[in-house]
Amino acid sequence: MPEAHKRVKDPQAVRRRLMDEAKKLAIESGISAITVQAVASAAGVTKGGFLHHFPSKQALIDAIFEEVLDQLASEIGARASKDRVAHGAFTRAYIDLAFGGEEPAMDQTWIALSLLMLDDPALRMKWTEWLNDQLSEYGEDQGNVELSIARFAVDGAWLAQHFGVAIPERKSMHEALTKSTFSAGKRG
Amino acid sequence: MPEAHKRVKDPQAVRRRLMDEAKKLAIESGISAITVQAVASAAGVTKGGFLHHFPSKQALIDAIFEEVLDQLASEIGARASKDRVAHGAFTRAYIDLAFGGEEPAMDQTWIALSLLMLDDPALRMKWTEWLNDQLSEYGEDQGNVELSIARFAVDGAWLAQHFGVAIPERKSMHEALTKSTFSAGKRG
DNA sequence: ATAAACATACCATACGAATGGTTTCTTTCA
DNA sequence: TGAAAGAAACCATTCGTATGGTATGTTTAT
Numbered sequence: 001m002p003e004a005h006k007r008v009k010d011p012q013a014v015r016r017r018l019m020d021e022a023k024k025l026a027i028e029s030g031i032s033a034i035t036v037q038a039v040a041s042a043a044g045v046t047k048g049g050f051l052h053h054f055p056s057k058q059a060l061i062d063a064i065f066e067e068v069l070d071q072l073a074s075e076i077g078a079r080a081s082k083d084r085v086a087h088g089a090f091t092r093a094y095i096d097l098a099f100g101g102e103e104p105a106m107d108q109t110w111i112a113l114s115l116l117m118l119d120d121p122a123l124r125m126k127w128t129e130w131l132n133d134q135l136s137e138y139g140e141d142q143g144n145v146e147l148s149i150a151r152f153a154v155d156g157a158w159l160a161q162h163f164g165v166a167i168p169e170r171k172s173m174h175e176a177l178t179k180s181t182f183s184a185g186k187r188g
Numbered sequence: 189m190p191e192a193h194k195r196v197k198d199p200q201a202v203r204r205r206l207m208d209e210a211k212k213l214a215i216e217s218g219i220s221a222i223t224v225q226a227v228a229s230a231a232g233v234t235k236g237g238f239l240h241h242f243p244s245k246q247a248l249i250d251a252i253f254e255e256v257l258d259q260l261a262s263e264i265g266a267r268a269s270k271d272r273v274a275h276g277a278f279t280r281a282y283i284d285l286a287f288g289g290e291e292p293a294m295d296q297t298w299i300a301l302s303l304l305m306l307d308d309p310a311l312r313m314k315w316t317e318w319l320n321d322q323l324s325e326y327g328e329d330q331g332n333v334e335l336s337i338a339r340f341a342v343d344g345a346w347l348a349q350h351f352g353v354a355i356p357e358r359k360s361m362h363e364a365l366t367k368s369t370f371s372a373g374k375r376g
Numbered sequence: 377a378t379a380a381a382c383a384t385a386c387c388a389t390a391c392g393a394a395t396g397g398t399t400t401c402t403t404t405c406a
Numbered sequence: 407t408g409a410a411a412g413a414a415a416c417c418a419t420t421c422g423t424a425t426g427g428t429a430t431g432t433t434t435a436t
Contacts (some may be wrong), residue, residue, distance in 0.1 A: 097339075119219060223390080
């Protein structure tokens, strides 16, 4: 491992680049920009190289999706575990992910996620399951209006951001949304 | 005009069908499902027929997009004009469009809009301009946190809906979001 | 040596687009 | 009024390109 500089070939790195570049392409030019050729070239590899790492284009997409879901879960877990209040902890972590730091954490990742979902019904189902699992794990009621609104607002905000629509100050968004989760009733 | 039933050819209707079927395809199977062949077949026309009405696939997409923006503007205008309170009227109309009736108005349309945008940077810019125009026309500050959150929540909600994620009761969503626009400060 | 990590060459398919022709409608003018 | 002329609406076919994928070669690491 310390002799990584010696290696001419670094398969793991190539695999990483393939996934990262695919995300970039999707974000910059839309999902249809994810072609085997384009991704391979961007990662400095030929199509053959691509198909060595992923048996198909769909496999690449699935891999990205899975990875993103895992990242999301762990990032949320880390934040939610620090939350003193149980009710709405998931949603607050969700908010914090989007508006927490000075720069949006997992911004690219988040957008790529949805771009992939929008073109693939199967991925949409996975997302739905993931979200339901998370919500029930953290004991949040899907019918809760305030919490739902907060989460939807987060989704809408990064979507807007991706579209280039202006967004209010990150700090004030964070504050307002977080506040709304505390006044949220435990039912409805 | 009253003898429209006599006509064997009805170009306007064909044009309509092409646009409608394209929307359907996008919604049901993602944007990549919009191919000239698929749209033409769905509308009961050949590729040649398609290309007679629209010089290119992009032209069809542009036409749909423009139409949707117009529809949206007029629907919002109709609702906002009935609003007694000026501040936040646009956002309330926006909310009402999504959660107003028993069934979401312009649901298909709305989703189709974003699907198209997500794959086309040029359309994204058009949307941004449209939204900015509307906001300034109705005198809403883009920096207003409460109103922005409400609008983002609407966006996130139909996105969720399209993903198959459960959403709280329409009525309570409508109520909560509308309420938030009244308590919204005129600044920030 | 041999297996992994790629590159090269190639294939079948599907796509957007163009072409040329055929049918249907509208206009014009005798 | 009506028929000829032209335009509009549409179909069937074709073409070049790009795509996802395969098959096979070549290099690199262990």
